[in-house]
Amino acid sequence: MNEITSTVALSGLADPQTLSALRDAIGIIAACLTTLSFVPQAWHTLRTRDVSGISLTMYSVFTLGVALWLVYGVILGAWPVIIANLVTLALAATILTMKLRFGQAPVAIRG
């Protein structure tokens, strides 16, 4: 990259519109990752029924917190906040329910 090209690239990054688009893209990717990360946990728990290592306190507090994020999104009228937290709430509530249900029975013997 010569001096002129790199100056153009840098001024492009410093441009408020480019920075704002980059910021929004990072926010959208971040929201997708933290929301969808609960899919493999829900699947793992459903498949193994192994809930002894999962904290009941964590999922109780987390589910309540996500429900409040949802209320916050509704008051704000911000649909990305509403959608992300609706999905996370469904997944967290599913894991919490499995923890409560599978936690009652003795854990299956693992090889």
Added chain:
Amino acid sequence: MNEITSTVALSGLADPQTLSALRDAIGIIAACLTTLSFVPQAWHTLRTRDVSGISLTMYSVFTLGVALWLVYGVILGAWPVIIANLVTLALAATILTMKLRFGQAPVAIRG
């Protein structure tokens, strides 16, 4: 509550300033709950070393997502986003590290 009092209370709630304060309070409580919920999980994992029920994929994707939320907060210059995600990142990375470390050794026999 008589009719006059309830009318005052309702008009108070409809007042944009009151609604904005209520919204912010809900947002702050939601952020504290979802952030601090990882403390009991980290403590549970540290104490029991029982990581078989914890999804490696979940904590890998979640940690990456929280790191991107932190970058988003820095670009935005929004300190509540920065603080909440710094704390969550530290807790999620700790749980991920324990999953990787304790996951290698056979799980201790539980009574």
